[in-house]
Amino acid sequence: MSLPIYATPxxxxxxxxxxxxxxxxxxxxxxxxxxxxxxSFNAEPYFTFTQKMLSLDPTGFSLRWYDALLTTGMHxxxxxxxxxxxxDMWEHAQWISAAKNSMIVGFFSTLLATxxxxxxxxxxxxxxxxxxxxxxxxxxSPMIVPIIITATGLFFFYSSIxxxxxxxxxxxxxxxxxxxxxxxxxxxxxxTLVGFDHSLTRxxxxxxxxxxxxxxxxxxxxxxxxMISGALFAFVTSFDEVVVVMFIASPDEQTIPRQMWNGIRxxxxxxxxxxxxxxVVFSVLLLTAVELLRRRSEKMRAADTSI
Amino acid sequence: MADLxxxxxxxxxxxxxxxxSTTDGRSLKTxxxxxxxxxxxxALLLVLPLLLFILISFVLPIGQMLLxxxxxxxxxxxxxxxxxxxxxxxxxxxxxxxxxALVSDxxxxxxxxxxxxxxxxxxxxxxxxxxxxxxxxxxxxxxEPPYRDAxxxxxxxxxxxxxxxAMRSASTPYTANFYLAALDMTRDPQGNIVRVEESxxxxxxxxxxxxxxxGVITAICLILAYPVAHMLATLPLGKSNxxxxxxLLPFWTSLLVRTTSWMVLLQxxxxxxxxxxATGTVDPANRLSMMYNQTGTVIAMVHILLPFMILPLYAVxxxxxxxxxxAARSLGASSWTAFRQVYLPQxxxxxxxxxLLVFILxxxxxxxxxxxxxxxxxxxxxxxxxxxxxxxxxxMAAALAAILLAAVLLxxxxxxxxxxxxxxxxx
Numbered sequence: 041m042s043l044p045i046y047a048t049p050x051x052x053x054x055x056x057x058x059x060x061x062x063x064x065x066x067x068x069x070x071x072x073x074x075x076x077x078x079x080s081f082n083a084e085p086y087f088t089f090t091q092k093m094l095s096l097d098p099t100g101f102s103l104r105w106y107d108a109l110l111t112t113g114m115h116x117x118x119x120x121x122x123x124x125x126x127x128d129m130w131e132h133a134q135w136i137s138a139a140k141n142s143m144i145v146g147f148f149s150t151l152l153a154t155x156x157x158x159x160x161x162x163x164x165x166x167x168x169x170x171x172x173x174x175x176x177x178x179x180x181s182p183m184i185v186p187i188i189i190t191a192t193g194l195f196f197f198y199s200s201i202x203x204x205x206x207x208x209x210x211x212x213x214x215x216x217x218x219x220x221x222x223x224x225x226x227x228x229x230x231x232t233l234v235g236f237d238h239s240l241t242r243x244x245x246x247x248x249x250x251x252x253x254x255x256x257x258x259x260x261x262x263x264x265x266x267m268i269s270g271a272l273f274a275f276v277t278s279f280d281e282v283v284v285v286m287f288i289a290s291p292d293e294q295t296i297p298r299q300m301w302n303g304i305r306x307x308x309x310x311x312x313x314x315x316x317x318x319x320v321v322f323s324v325l326l327l328t329a330v331e332l333l334r335r336r337s338e339k340m341r342a343a344d345t346s347i
Numbered sequence: 348m349a350d351l352x353x354x355x356x357x358x359x360x361x362x363x364x365x366x367x368s369t370t371d372g373r374s375l376k377t378x379x380x381x382x383x384x385x386x387x388x389x390a391l392l393l394v395l396p397l398l399l400f401i402l403i404s405f406v407l408p409i410g411q412m413l414l415x416x417x418x419x420x421x422x423x424x425x426x427x428x429x430x431x432x433x434x435x436x437x438x439x440x441x442x443x444x445x446x447x448a449l450v451s452d453x454x455x456x457x458x459x460x461x462x463x464x465x466x467x468x469x470x471x472x473x474x475x476x477x478x479x480x481x482x483x484x485x486x487x488x489x490x491e492p493p494y495r496d497a498x499x500x501x502x503x504x505x506x507x508x509x510x511x512x513a514m515r516s517a518s519t520p521y522t523a524n525f526y527l528a529a530l531d532m533t534r535d536p537q538g539n540i541v542r543v544e545e546s547x548x549x550x551x552x553x554x555x556x557x558x559x560x561x562g563v564i565t566a567i568c569l570i571l572a573y574p575v576a577h578m579l580a581t582l583p584l585g586k587s588n589x590x591x592x593x594x595l596l597p598f599w600t601s602l603l604v605r606t607t608s609w610m611v612l613l614q615x616x617x618x619x620x621x622x623x624x625a626t627g628t629v630d631p632a633n634r635l636s637m638m639y640n641q642t643g644t645v646i647a648m649v650h651i652l653l654p655f656m657i658l659p660l661y662a663v664x665x666x667x668x669x670x671x672x673x674a675a676r677s678l679g680a681s682s683w684t685a686f687r688q689v690y691l692p693q694x695x696x697x698x699x700x701x702x703l704l705v706f707i708l709x710x711x712x713x714x715x716x717x718x719x720x721x722x723x724x725x726x727x728x729x730x731x732x733x734x735x736x737x738x739x740x741x742x743m744a745a746a747l748a749a750i751l752l753a754a755v756l757l758x759x760x761x762x763x764x765x766x767x768x769x770x771x772x773x774x
Binding site for chain 1: 383386387389390392394397400401404406408409410411412415572574575578590592593594595596600601602603605608609610611612616618621650654673676707710711712713714718728731735744745751755756759768769771
C-alpha cells in the first residue's frame with residue numbers, strides 16, 4: 041500500500057485516513073476477543089475493569105473464576121485438594137463433564153464427517169462425475185440452511201424414529217454435527233484437489249498398484265493437509281454448536297456451548313469469561329495448526345510446479 | 348482405458364474397411380462408452396454414501412418438517428363426525444345435526460383425552476377458543492337434546508360464526524391457513540382472505556425487518572471489509588499473512604465467546620460505557636444502552652460476519668496487478684476515476700461473493716439476536732424458535748421456516764449462478 045510519488049496532498053491525506061480506518065477495523069475485529077482475557081482474572085464479580093485492575097494492583101486479580109469452573113457441581117468442593125478431590129472434580133464438576141461430552145461428540149462427528157466428506161470430494165473432483173453441480177449444491181447446503189430450520193427438522197425426525205431409545209449415547213447429536221461439518225470438509229478437500237494431476241494415479245496404476253495402494257501412497261499424502269484442516273473446521277463447528285444440541289439432546293447431555301448459553305441467559309458470572317479465555321487459547325492453537333498446514337500444502341504445490 | 352482405445356485407433360487405421368474395434372474385437376464406440384460409464388459409476392459410488400446420508404438425515408427431515416406447515420390433522424382425526432358434516436354441507440350455517448355431531452365428537456374426545464389437542468388446533472385460527480373445547484368436552488356426557496340449545500347454554504360463544512368458520516377450515520387436514528397467518532392474513536366468517544387487524548400484524552413486518560437488518564449488516568461489512576481487503580492484498584505476502592491472523596482469529600473463535608465479549612463490552616456497566624464516562628464523553632446518569640436492542644445485534648453480527656466478507660474480497664483482489672490503475676493514472680485519470688472505472692470493476696466478483704454469503708448467513712441468524720437482541724432485535728429465526736419451544740404451534744413454525752428457507756435457497760441458487768459453489772473459500 042505504498043503511495044506513488046505523484047500523489048497530490050489530498051490523496052496523501054486520504055491514504056493516511058484509510059490506513060487509520062484499516063487499523064480501527066483490525067482493532068474492532070480483535071479487541072473483543074482479547075478483552076475477555078484480562079477480565080477473566082477479575083477478583084470481583086464484575087464485567088468491567090476495577091480500579092485495582094487498572095492500577096495493576098496484584099490483589100485486583102485472582103484465579104477464583106477458574107477455580108469456580110472446577111468446583112461447580114462437585115460433591116465436596118471444600119475438601120482438601122488431595123487425590124479424592126481431583127477424582128470428585130473429574131467425575132462431578134459440571135464444566136468438566138460438559139467438556140468431556142463436547143470432546144466425545146466432536147471427535148466422532150469429525151471422524152464421520154471427514155471420512156464421508158473426503159470420499160465424496162474425491163468423487164466430485166473426478167472429471168467424469170455426473171450431475172456434479174446439483175450434488176455439490178445439496179452437499180454444501182447444511183452450511184447455508186438457517187440453523188434453526190435444521191434443528192427443527194432434526195427434532196421432529198429424531199423423535200419420529202425414537203433415536204433416544206436406540207441405546208447409543210449422543211448418537212443424534214453426533215449425526216447432526218457431522219452433517220454440519222461435512223460442507224467444510226468437502227470445500228477444503230476439493231480445494232486441495234483442484235490442481236491435482238490425475239496422471240499421477242494413472243502412472244501408479246500402470247505400474248501395477250492396486251486402487252487402494254494408489255490411494256494410500258499417492259492421493260492421500262497430497263490431500264492430507266486439506267483433510268486435516270477440513271477435520272479441524274468440522275471439529276470446531278461441532279465444538280461451538282448450541283442450537284441443535286438444545287433442540288435434540290437430552291437434559292443430561294450438556295456440552296460446553298450449551299452450558300455457556302445457559303450461563304449467559306440465566307446467571308451470567310465471570311466464570312463464563314474464564315471459559316471464554318480457555319476457548320480463545322484453544323482457537324489460537326487451532327488457527328496455528330491450520331496455518332502450518334496451509335503453508336505445507338503451498339510448499340508442496342510449489343515443489344510440484346517446479347519439477 | 349486410454350491405452351485400449353489408442354490400440355483400437357491404430358488397428359482401425361490399418362484396416363480401413365471394418366469399423367474401429369478394440370483388440371478383443373468389440374467396436375471402439377461401445378468399448379469407450381462402457382469405459383466411460385464405468386468411470387462415471389466409480390465417481391458416483393464415491394459420492395453415494397455421503398449423498399444418501401445427507402438426503403436421509405438432512406433433506407428428508409426438513410421436508411417432513413415443512414409438510415407440517417400445510418398438514419395438521421389434530422381436528423380432522425379427532426372430530427370425525429363433525430368433519431363429515433362439514434364435508435357434506437359446504438357453506439351451510441350450523442343446524443341441529445351439526446351440533447349433535449359436535450356433541451358426539453366431544454364425548455369421544457373426552458374419552459380419548461384429545462379435547463386439548465382439538466382446542467389447540469382451532470385456537471391457532473381463533474385465539475381464546477381452546478378453553479371452550481376443554482370445558483364443553485367435560486360437560487358433553489351430560490348433554491341432552493336439543494343439542495343446539497344445550498351447547499349454547501354452556502357458552503353462548505358456540506354460536507359465533509367465526510368459531511364455526513375456524514372449525515370448518517380445521518376440518519380438512521391440509522390447509523394453507525398457517526401460510527396465511529405467517530403473512531398476517533386470516534379468513535373472515537365468510538371465508539374470504541383478509542388482513543388481520545393492525546395490532547396483530549407481526550410477521551410481515553418481522554420478515555421485512557430481518558431482510559432490512561441483513562441488508563444493513565451486509566452493507567456495513569462491505570464498507571469495513573473493502574479497504575482492509577485492499578490493504579491486505581497490496582501488502583507484501585509476509586506482512587499480509589501476519590495481518591491475516593487478525594482476521595482469521597475471530598473466524599476461528601467460538602461464536603458464543605464473541606457474543607459474550609460484546610455483552611461485556613456494551614453493557615450499561617460495561618467496558619465501553621465505563622471508558623466513555625471516565626473520559627467525560629457521556630454523562631454518568633444516561634449511559635448509552637447498546638445491549639438488548641438492535642444496536643447490539645448489529646454490532647455483534649457485523650463482527651461475526653466480517654471475516655466472511657474480507658476473505659472472498661481478498662481472494663479476488665490479490666491477483667489484480669497494479670499496472671492497470673497505473674496505466675489509467677498515466678493516461679490522465681484522477682485517482683477516483685481510476686478506482687471507479689478500473690479497480691472497482693475488477694473486484695466485483697469478490698463483492699458479489701462476499702455480500703451474498705454474508706446476507707445468506709445474516710438472514711437465518713439465531714444465536715446472537717436471541718442473546719443480545721432484546722425485544723427489538725429479534726429476527727424471524729427467533730420467532731420460529733418461539734413457536735417451537737414456547738407456543739408449541741409447530742405448524743406455524745414450519746410455515747415461517749418454509750418462507751425463510753425459500754428465501755435462503757433463492758439466494759443460494761443466485762450464489763451458485765454468480766459465484767459458483769466450488770469457489771467458496773475458507774481461510
